[in-house]
Amino acid sequence: MNYKEWEQFLAPYKQAVEELKVKLKGIRSQFELRGEHSPIEFVTGRVKPVPSILDKAKRKQIPLDKIEEEMQDIAGLRMMCQFVGDIQLVVQMLRDRHDLEIVEERDYITRNKESGYRSYHVVARYPVQSFEGLKKVLVEIQIRTLAMNFWATIEHSLNYKYSGNIPEQIKIRLQRAAEAAYRLDEEMSQIRGEIQEAHAIFSRKTETT
Template sequence: MGKNINWSTFLAPYQQAVDELKVKLRGMRKQYEIEVKHSPIELVTGRVKPISSILDKANRKGIPISEIENMIQDIGGVRIVCQFVDDIYTIVELLRARHDFEIIEEKDYLKHKKSSGYRSYHVVVRYPVATIKGEKFVLIEIQIRTLAMNFWAINEHSLNYKYSGEIPVDIQKRLQRAAEAAFQLDEEMAKIKDEVQEAQWIFHQHKSNTHKKGGR
């Protein structure tokens, strides 16, 4: 499987889509900063799945090679990390309001967490990429989560890789407890959200004024 695909050609539009989305989303973050408002976007990262991971997923799910681009939604992925849980839903609304891609699916793993304890919000978009052969649409998965959720998910992903998806039961239980602790952290931080944002605004103003004085 995979021998009939020119992977460089196949993956190029996904990389282009990921790169463009990162620029656009970071631009949104910058707009909030310019207007001296709290930005719901803290960090934006992105990646294209390695070929081996694409083939492993296709084999695991019984997806024929001819259907990979239609049935695997996360070949290209963008991750938006934010400070507070409320920010996640703000970002979802911002994505829904855009006209440069089409949202085809949403998965709310905040209200319906996975059994592992995983929490996040996934938005799958159909993104147009301009190529030398014309416009091509690719599926890109946008994951939105808090810093605490992201910390947990990165570690859970590493353990899944180490144990080939068969994490020992005792470690699974610890992960579930850690997921609940991360959720409790998010809930506690939500209670002092206004205080945190005000403190960040004061710091931003101080840094901006210091920069202006230094530039004279």
């Protein structure tokens, strides 16, 4: 595919990411308006860059004419939560939506990956309207806590630095860091009530000043 063809191929994915970013961020605003704790801290989204699509296709032996059905994360969204308990609330909200058709869920929270990676993945079909008609594209939504996100971001850059071959010593450190992030999530969940009260007091204070 040449540059123009890639642009055309990726256009519906770009639209899906932009639309879903607005919609998912909107959930947070609705909680805020009601003065309630939002299970969503922040939302990000990206379309996989062409070199990464090509790398992944090669790694997973996906022929280019099959990437549309077989590569599930060309359109990717991330929803970050403060507490582990918020993750299932967010997943249920996604299951209840009428503009998404969930095709797969992958729970790397109860069973983390060997690397130490933890996150909940929801793969869904999302309809995008264009002048050629309705097109359903696959999107992958990763739901994770702030601690899980911190770990995954660092591990991702190290993987990039070492072209997927992280030295054994660093791998061990990363596994330990993943355990520490897990314990941090557990500790934060224990004092969840305290944290939420503090947030409420703080936002009332900033509203009046």
